[in-house]
Amino acid sequence: MKVCRAGGATSIALVGVVALSASAAATPPEGDVERTDLAKGDTTSAVSITSADGQPTTLLVQQLVMHPGSSSGWHTHPGPEHSVITTGTVELQTAGDCAVVPYGAGQSVFIPAGVAHRVANGTPHDAGVVATYTVPAGAPVRADSPDVCGK
Structure with missing residues (x-):
């Protein structure tokens, strides 16, 4: 830190x-x-945040510790998620191609609003993540989603 x-x-x-x-x-x-500085990471993904018609939004920053074998489960967010992996390695799976992609410390991830995804720690060590969500004010940050990749 x-x-x-x-x-x-x-x-x-x-x-x-x-x-x-x-x-x-x-x-x-x-x-x-x-x-x-809670986290800093680099990405080559296109990133944008749009507020529809000037409606209020909530910005939420969370620090997560993912213990070995843990998983977020399949879920979506009503706004974009920007996350930085601060320690260890996590595996991200998204509803587009279902590929399991590892991300390590110092890398960042951008997940657009509404995209079903799952984050897991398949390593024998803790993984740290700082996640930033921008969601419509009053909306829940997360909604469970069916397993869209069959895993």
Whole structure:
């Protein structure tokens, strides 16, 4: 886990950088601000988030620990899911081609709204995942789905 602190000398350095930039309109941090990166991962998948007609949405971030042999079961989400594998390896299966695809620490996964999928840990070690969901406000984050791949 990476923790970033902005304060003291860092704030002074940031003030100097901002002062040198004529086009900078932002203000520098003040006081003691801590930021904690929960996860960071790379993907080559196309990613988009759309809110229909400006309706309110809920953003939910969850940290998951998947113990050996665990599975999410087949399910869907009413909005997109962006996940980063933080430790170990998980296997993702989606309703398109049913292939079991492994993802390891540092990789990210994007699952569009409504796509049935299953995540499992078939290794003898825990796997960590940070999942971010964007769903319509008031909607359940998850709905169970039938096994669309016969596994």
